[in-house]
Amino acid sequence: MQLSSGVLKLNKLLVILILSNLLIYYLFAYHLVRTDYLLLLCLYFSLFTLFYRSIISFKNNTEALTYIAFSFRAIFILAIPNLSQDFYRFIWDGRMILEGFNPYLYTPESFVSQGKFPIAEAQELFNGMGVLNASHFTNYPPLNQLCFAIAALFTNKSLLGSVVLMRLLVIVADFGTLHFGKKLLKKLKLPMHAIFWYVLNPFIIIEFTGNLHFEGVMIFFLVWSLYLMHMGKWPWAAIVLAFSISVKLIPLIFLPLFFQWFASSSLSNCTSTTPVNVSTNYGRDSSLLLRMTRLISFYAIVISVVLLLFTPFYSSEFINNYTETIALWFNNFEFNGSLYYIAREIGYCFRGYNEIAIIGKTIPYLILLFVLLLTFFRKNKTTQQLITAMLLVLSFYYFTATTVHPWYISTLLILSVFTHYKYPLVWSFIIILSYLAYLNTNKADKSENLWIIALEYLIVYGVFIWEIFIKNFQKRKSKSILKLD
Structure with missing residues (x-):
C-alpha cells in the first residue's frame, strides 16, 4: 500500500x-x-x-x-517570436538565396530604400527586422543560411510557415543534443539526468524554440563532435566540428585547446587519460610525430570543411562585407557587457568618448592570450578537462565582450553539463534581467540601465568566484590535510 x-x-x-x-x-x-x-x-x-x-x-x-x-x-509551434526580431532577417536571407541572390553581398536596406522588393513580404520583413539589422550585411555562416533556405524552399510566401519550419529544425537539433549528450555523459560516468539542466531549461526552450536562435543547431554539432572525439573518431569529429562552426563561428575559439588532447592521448585509445609510455627515444619521437600529424590533420580537416561550405558564396566583396560585419561586434555594438563597461567608465575619465573604438580592438588580443595560456599551461588531456577549458575560455570571452545577448549563454550552459560547475546554470536563470536593460524611470532615457546589469553580473560573478576559486581552494586544502594525516 x-x-x-x-x-x-x-x-x-x-x-x-x-x-x-x-x-x-x-x-x-x-x-x-x-x-x-x-x-x-x-x-x-x-x-x-x-x-x-x-x-x-x-x-x-x-x-x-x-x-x-x-x-x-x-x-511554441504556431507562435511568432516575441522577444527577438532576428527571425525576420533569417527569413529574408533564406528567400534571397532562393531567388538567386548572394545574401552576403546585399543589405535589405539597399533594396527597400530604392523601392525594390526582391522577395515575398519584403516590406514586412524589413519593418520587422528593424533599421539597424537591415542596414548591415548578414553575418550568419553557410549552414545557418542553409536552414533559412530550407524554410524558404517550402514556405516562400508565408511568414508563419517559415517560422514553423525553422522551429522544427531547431527542435530536431535539440533531440540530437539530448541523444549525444546522454551518450557522452554515460562515457564520462556522469549522471545521465544532467543533460536535462540544458534540454528542459526554460531559457533554452524560450530562446531556441521560442525565439528561433540557431545556437541550438550549433550546439548539437558541437556535442556530437565532442562525443566522437571522446570515442577516438577524431577525423569525423573534425568534420562535425566544422559543421558547428559553419552554423555559428563561436567554436573557432576552441581550436587551440585541442593541442594537449592530441599531444597526450594514447595512440591505441584516444580516450585514454595517460600519455603513451615508450621506452626508447625513437619510440617517443615517432609517437610524438604521429600525434602532431594527427593534430595538424585535425585542424586541416576543420578549416578545409569550413572553407568548402563558404565556397558557394565566395567573392572579394563577400570577404570584405563579412569581416566588416563581424568587426561590428567588437567595435560598434554594446549590450549587456560587464568588464567592458567597467573599462569604458575608466576610459571616460581620461578621454570622455568613443571608448569602444579603443577597447574593442584590445579585447581580441586579450582573448587570444587567455586561450593560449589555457592551451599550454593547463591540463587539457582528458575529454572532461578539455570541455572545462572550453567553458573557461568562453566565459572569459563573454566576461570581456562588448555585447552579450541572452542566447549566447547557451553554449556555456551545455559545456557546464559535462563539468562540475553550475555558474552557467545560475546565469541562465538571471539572464532574463538583460531583457530589462532598457527599463528606465525616465522614459526619454534610451540607454541601458546599468543598475540592472550590475545586479545580473554581481550574482554571476559571485557564483563564478565561489566555484572557480574559493571552492577549488577548499578542495585542494582538504586533499593536503588528508595527505598529511
Missing part, C-alpha cells in the same frame, strides 16, 4: 508540474509583450522554479523528462 501511495503521489506531482508548465509556456508564447516586464519576470521565474522541481523530482526517470521537454516545445 505504501509503495502504491508513493507512486500515485509522484504521478500526481508530475501531472501538476506538466499542466502548470504548459499553461505558463502558452502565456509566454502567445500573450506576452516584450515590454511587459513584470509579466515577463513572473512567467520566467515561475517556469524556472517548476523546471528545478521537475529535475529534482524525476531525475531517475529520464524518459518522462524527455517527453516533458519536447511537449513544452510543441506549445
Whole structure:
C-alpha cells in the first residue's frame, strides 16, 4: 500500500508540474509583450522554479523528462517570436538565396530604400527586422543560411510557415543534443539526468524554440563532435566540428585547446587519460610525430570543411562585407557587457568618448592570450578537462565582450553539463534581467540601465568566484590535510 501511495503521489506531482508548465509556456508564447516586464519576470521565474522541481523530482526517470521537454516545445509551434526580431532577417536571407541572390553581398536596406522588393513580404520583413539589422550585411555562416533556405524552399510566401519550419529544425537539433549528450555523459560516468539542466531549461526552450536562435543547431554539432572525439573518431569529429562552426563561428575559439588532447592521448585509445609510455627515444619521437600529424590533420580537416561550405558564396566583396560585419561586434555594438563597461567608465575619465573604438580592438588580443595560456599551461588531456577549458575560455570571452545577448549563454550552459560547475546554470536563470536593460524611470532615457546589469553580473560573478576559486581552494586544502594525516 505504501509503495502504491508513493507512486500515485509522484504521478500526481508530475501531472501538476506538466499542466502548470504548459499553461505558463502558452502565456509566454502567445500573450506576452516584450515590454511587459513584470509579466515577463513572473512567467520566467515561475517556469524556472517548476523546471528545478521537475529535475529534482524525476531525475531517475529520464524518459518522462524527455517527453516533458519536447511537449513544452510543441506549445511554441504556431507562435511568432516575441522577444527577438532576428527571425525576420533569417527569413529574408533564406528567400534571397532562393531567388538567386548572394545574401552576403546585399543589405535589405539597399533594396527597400530604392523601392525594390526582391522577395515575398519584403516590406514586412524589413519593418520587422528593424533599421539597424537591415542596414548591415548578414553575418550568419553557410549552414545557418542553409536552414533559412530550407524554410524558404517550402514556405516562400508565408511568414508563419517559415517560422514553423525553422522551429522544427531547431527542435530536431535539440533531440540530437539530448541523444549525444546522454551518450557522452554515460562515457564520462556522469549522471545521465544532467543533460536535462540544458534540454528542459526554460531559457533554452524560450530562446531556441521560442525565439528561433540557431545556437541550438550549433550546439548539437558541437556535442556530437565532442562525443566522437571522446570515442577516438577524431577525423569525423573534425568534420562535425566544422559543421558547428559553419552554423555559428563561436567554436573557432576552441581550436587551440585541442593541442594537449592530441599531444597526450594514447595512440591505441584516444580516450585514454595517460600519455603513451615508450621506452626508447625513437619510440617517443615517432609517437610524438604521429600525434602532431594527427593534430595538424585535425585542424586541416576543420578549416578545409569550413572553407568548402563558404565556397558557394565566395567573392572579394563577400570577404570584405563579412569581416566588416563581424568587426561590428567588437567595435560598434554594446549590450549587456560587464568588464567592458567597467573599462569604458575608466576610459571616460581620461578621454570622455568613443571608448569602444579603443577597447574593442584590445579585447581580441586579450582573448587570444587567455586561450593560449589555457592551451599550454593547463591540463587539457582528458575529454572532461578539455570541455572545462572550453567553458573557461568562453566565459572569459563573454566576461570581456562588448555585447552579450541572452542566447549566447547557451553554449556555456551545455559545456557546464559535462563539468562540475553550475555558474552557467545560475546565469541562465538571471539572464532574463538583460531583457530589462532598457527599463528606465525616465522614459526619454534610451540607454541601458546599468543598475540592472550590475545586479545580473554581481550574482554571476559571485557564483563564478565561489566555484572557480574559493571552492577549488577548499578542495585542494582538504586533499593536503588528508595527505598529511
